Amino acid sequence: MERTTRVGNRLLAALPPADFALLAPHLRKVPLERDAVLVRSGDWIDQLYFPCSGAIAFIMGLPNGQTVATAVIGNESAVGLMSAISPSRSPMTAVVRVPGTALQIPPARFHAALGRSPAIADAVQILTRSMLAQFQHVAACNALHSVEARLSRWLLHIHDLSDGGDLVPLTQETLSELLGVRRTTVTHVVRALRASRALRSNRRGQLEIDRPRLEAAACECYKVMSRRIDRIVSGGAERDYTAPAGDDRQRPASPLARAAS
Template sequence: MANEVDRSRRSLGARSQESIVTVHRAGIGNRLLAALPPADLGLLTPYFQKVSFEPDAVLVRSGDELDPVYFPHSGAIAFMLDMPDGQTVATTLMGREGALASFSVLGPSLSSVTAVTRIAGTASLISAAKFRAAFAQSTAIRNVVQVHARAVLLQLQHVAACNALHRVDGRMARWLLQLHDRVPDDRLPVTQEALAQLLGVRRTTVTLTMSKLREAGAVPSDGRGFVEIDRARLEKVACDCYRLMQRNIDRMYCEELAAPSSALGEQKMAVCRGKAGIAYSS
């Protein structure tokens, strides 16, 4: 199986990626792909390879070429900004609502961040060259990339404001809620070290903040490699950034992404009536 993964990386022209362990047949679980009409999706599917990635896998490093393009079907990927003093801080979080390296449609370019998986999952890969070719042919693909780009920019803006203005406990609650949006369980497989990197703080700060969240009942328990949350109480602790960001992204996906199937159409209408979560729904 390791040889098969190596062959898939070479065929896609990818840089070295750590901990990608399995190649599968391509499927549709990604929100952007699910929004494409069959003919437009057909421009991509012949070239997809589906991979599994483990926690802490590095999918692209800062300075690497944005190639291949990943369409996550599950899991969570953090975009980490590496500072000159060796510290790191997360700028965005992405799951099946997005596409890593989709901005390669603008032409060959280097990544400004390091993309690290925080929650294990799967993704469909396609070479940047093949994706650019499909992008040039399809109005629908161009539309989903545009919507995704605006959603990423919106998240960047909210995270920047949140980091500057809000306390660590509110920011940690926001990151935990964002992770929970992408995990179908109240028990999040995330370490305190990973939370420290997301927040850009010391591990001791995470430990103290986690204690405060436990006292508030927002985190009933946490242990080695997991954090159990009480979502309702965690939402009360989180800063307003989470609710505002989520509402705006939901509205954007609801109003601007096409729903080619009746099932997705019903889901879209439910969200338009005020039911949150379309950005993270398949």
């Protein structure tokens, strides 16, 4: 926990010091301003971001203009990491929803370190698995659960990544984008959550939540998804990279193999 606090990002904090040192000279701390677009769908990824605080939503847009969130990440994840393996265009738009800070690095610099470090390669795999877990849960939740339950799930998840007490800094327009529904639907659902007192107030640009009541309104996806992703990411800190090369008996299995499926 101490190193996570110092480094800020859990993926980077889990790296052995020598491996982190390959990246450290090229990392630059940058602010994440609310509503800032880090990369747009279809654009080439020219910077990687490792959030230290705040929340970033991955938004999928359709040709008819509709949008829906496929994931929301914080300091357990990264933006654009797959482009470090091969230059690529972003399949989604990444938007800051809760302000914070991130460590930024050019993909070429990250790729150079990746080729020299099994630990950094593992971090890429861990991120891939955690993102896939969230994509799977969100897809299932969107298909099976009510808008009210889905909104409660997103609010809890974003609240976990915020440091504003019981206030979640989201507008109804943002909620509409996250959920893939019209603003009139969001207004109706927010009204229902206020009636159940899961939401205490709906200020301009902020929602005040009652967390126990909001957890009761959310579907089981919130707790299941949170636990699964935490196991995947936390497992990355347990691997022993000191075993001699080629000695599989002394080298534990990859954290990905141990992570719950």
